[in-house]
Amino acid sequence: MSKEETSEILVSFWGVRGSIPTSPEPSEYDDKLYNILKNCSSENLQNDKSIKQYITGLPAEMKQFVGFNTSCVYVSIEGKHIIFDAGSGIRRLGNMLMKREFGSGDGEAHIFLSHTHWDHIMGFPFFAPSYHSGNNITIYGVHNGLEQRISNQQEDEYYPISLSAMGAVIDFFQLRKEEAYDLDGIWITNKMLNHPGGSFGYRIDYQNKSIVYATDSEYKHIGPDRYATFVDFFKNADILIFDAQFTIEESLEKENWGHSTSLQGVDFAAEANVKHLLFFHHDPSYSDQKIQTILQEASDYRKTKYPDKQIRLSIAREGLELKL
Ligand SMILES: [Zn+2]
Ligand SMILES: [Zn+2]
Numbered sequence: 001m002s003k004e005e006t007s008e009i010l011v012s013f014w015g016v017r018g019s020i021p022t023s024p025e026p027s028e029y030d031d032k033l034y035n036i037l038k039n040c041s042s043e044n045l046q047n048d049k050s051i052k053q054y055i056t057g058l059p060a061e062m063k064q065f066v067g068f069n070t071s072c073v074y075v076s077i078e079g080k081h082i083i084f085d086a087g088s089g090i091r092r093l094g095n096m097l098m099k100r101e102f103g104s105g106d107g108e109a110h111i112f113l114s115h116t117h118w119d120h121i122m123g124f125p126f127f128a129p130s131y132h133s134g135n136n137i138t139i140y141g142v143h144n145g146l147e148q149r150i151s152n153q154q155e156d157e158y159y160p161i162s163l164s165a166m167g168a169v170i171d172f173f174q175l176r177k178e179e180a181y182d183l184d185g186i187w188i189t190n191k192m193l194n195h196p197g198g199s200f201g202y203r204i205d206y207q208n209k210s211i212v213y214a215t216d217s218e219y220k221h222i223g224p225d226r227y228a229t230f231v232d233f234f235k236n237a238d239i240l241i242f243d244a245q246f247t248i249e250e251s252l253e254k255e256n257w258g259h260s261t262s263l264q265g266v267d268f269a270a271e272a273n274v275k276h277l278l279f280f281h282h283d284p285s286y287s288d289q290k291i292q293t294i295l296q297e298a299s300d301y302r303k304t305k306y307p308d309k310q311i312r313l314s315i316a317r318e319g320l321e322l323k324l
Helices: 024-039 048-057 090-098 146-152 224-234 250-253 263-274 289-304
Strands: 007-013 072-077 080-084 108-112 136-141 169-174 182-183 186-192 200-206 210-212 240-244 276-280 310-314 321-323
Touching: 007 210, 024 289, 072 090, 072 108, 072 169, 080 090, 080 186, 090 186, 136 146, 146 169, 186 224, 210 224, 224 263, 250 321, 263 276, 263 289, 276 289
Parallel strands: 080 108, 108 136, 136 169, 210 240, 240 276, 276 310
Antiparallel strands: 007 072, 007 321, 072 080, 182 186, 186 200, 200 210
């Protein structure tokens, strides 16, 4: 097989919440347990082995939560480690990377920040590879003063260890607005989204595969010309990770908060011919059950409005891994 046929892209989710990390309400544990026990038969409980097999075989949505960490998505291409956002989810990603070449100081990570709202950078001080000398971490972004913004949160008023004392080589690279960047043959384009303070989406194009990470954006009142530029940015994406923080009802109440709905994601995905649309940046107050209604609303809407379009719809959940 040629190199092209064997290359694989892995996309995994480490933080899927918006705004602030959260934790489940006690009643949510009860709901999970209820469903697991209801689904169980006496055969599943015969011995240790059958219990373990039963647990292993349960679908992720039944035994796990959607997740409580803020934005962090990892993309691995040809041994390159690309990370979108450094929300609280980057802490566990860092621990995983430390078991690989980062643990011996031989790692190189590329972190692309959508913007510097707290939920997208708060995990960086807890990213273990940054403390190991020999590792190289490059932080990319479009905003001015990126280094200052990141180092500010590690001033001693807020955190005990400064950015310069972390150990690894940490470089900053300011991307030009809406210009493609060549990361050794992996093309990464940014696009300004519609969000207070500005947020940028990223699109990876590599060997006819494309992944779009577009979080923290509201698409109301943007006018048809600008709308078309978003359709263009999402065009033919294999994976579109889309800010669907609000239900429709809540999006009406929270106009200009800078977030959108799963239905808007479906419209874009249909128009842009997206294969797999993932709803992301879940509201911290939403239970798994409520997040499930976001998927249901989107699925019903797709069937009614675009009956001929095959779009795979999913909830972005911590631990989800996709291969392209
Ligand atoms: Zn956010
Ligand atoms: Zn934001």
